[in-house]
Amino acid sequence: MxxxxxxxxxxxxxxxNYHDENTxxxxxxxxxxxxxxxxxxxxxxxxxxxxxxxxxxxxxxxLDISVVLFVRGKRPGKEVIELAKENSLTILASxxxxxxxxxxxxMNGMEGLEIDD
Amino acid sequence: MTDRLLKRYSYNVTANDFMSAGKGSSAIKSNLKxxxxxxxxxxxxxxxxxxxxxxxxxxxxxxxxxxxxxxxKIVIISxxxxxxxxxVDMAMKEGFSTATDSVRELGFGAGMGxxxxxxxxxxxxxxxxxxxxxxxxxxxx
Numbered sequence: 001m002x003x004x005x006x007x008x009x010x011x012x013x014x015x016x017n018y019h020d021e022n023t024x025x026x027x028x029x030x031x032x033x034x035x036x037x038x039x040x041x042x043x044x045x046x047x048x049x050x051x052x053x054x055x056x057x058x059x060x061x062x063l064d065i066s067v068v069l070f071v072r073g074k075r076p077g078k079e080v081i082e083l084a085k086e087n088s089l090t091i092l093a094s095x096x097x098x099x100x101x102x103x104x105x106x107m108n109g110m111e112g113l114e115i116d117d
Numbered sequence: 118m119t120d121r122l123l124k125r126y127s128y129n130v131t132a133n134d135f136m137s138a139g140k141g142s143s144a145i146k147s148n149l150k151x152x153x154x155x156x157x158x159x160x161x162x163x164x165x166x167x168x169x170x171x172x173x174x175x176x177x178x179x180x181x182x183x184x185x186x187x188x189x190k191i192v193i194i195s196x197x198x199x200x201x202x203x204x205v206d207m208a209m210k211e212g213f214s215t216a217t218d219s220v221r222e223l224g225f226g227a228g229m230g231x232x233x234x235x236x237x238x239x240x241x242x243x244x245x246x247x248x249x250x251x252x253x254x255x256x257x258x
Contacts, residue, residue, distance in 0.1 A: 035229035038164050039236065051224045055171075058139030059224075062146065062163040064156070079136065 012092035142167040169195040201245040
């Protein structure tokens with residue numbers, strides 16, 4: 001899915017914007033556990049999370065993830081936004097629950113990641 | 118020749134400081150990038166160093182994170198003072214955790230730290246006692 005389609009489908013606010021809206025993200029990975037993100041996600045994935053602290057941005061940074069979608073109406077604080085800016089990360093925020101956001105994204109063509117081992 | 122240490126990057130890691138956790142790993146990652154290391158290798162090292170750094174923050178009284186660059190390998194070393202790992206075999210199992218609820222609320226303590234480190238490493242050595250833990254992780258280039 002293109003970033004602009006993601007924004008549209010989950011009615012997201014764009015809190016930081018470092019990527020062209022036509023950038024494609026094929027996969028989504030949703031978790032509030034950052035160790036699971038580190039174990040299973042990849043750089044081509046949209047990170048979907050309801051966790052709202054600087055470690056989300058650090059986790060995305062380690063994996064070269066470029067776009068993070070905060071769900072459940074979470075709006076990251078100033079230090080999270082600043083860290084995202086330092087890492088040129090695009091931050092989206094939706095009021096939908098994680099389940100609903102994921103469902104809408106899958107219905108519109110986003111794929112889940114396979115766990116390989 | 119291949120075992121000659123070319124460069125060491127070292128960072129202090131403070132116990133319970135979740136705001137700064139990851140700074141050392143972030144610096145290691147950008148240093149490796151500037152050395153022109155392959156991006157897949159950098160990603161593995163970033164995950165390993167970040168998990169070890171988080172472990173120091175969660176479980177120890179504080180410590181150091183080192184990244185040693187050799188011609189043929191990169192070694193991540195975490196040294197902490199603290200209570201040590203009571204049962205290393207259990208700690209290596211996915212899902213086993215001794216972290217507190219407050220740590221879990223921050224998105225960690227799911228019992229994936231050491232299993233993740235092992236998953237991305239070529240060699241893993243854990244030396245632990247009641248006064249602290251040293252973890253040495255090798256990734257071959």
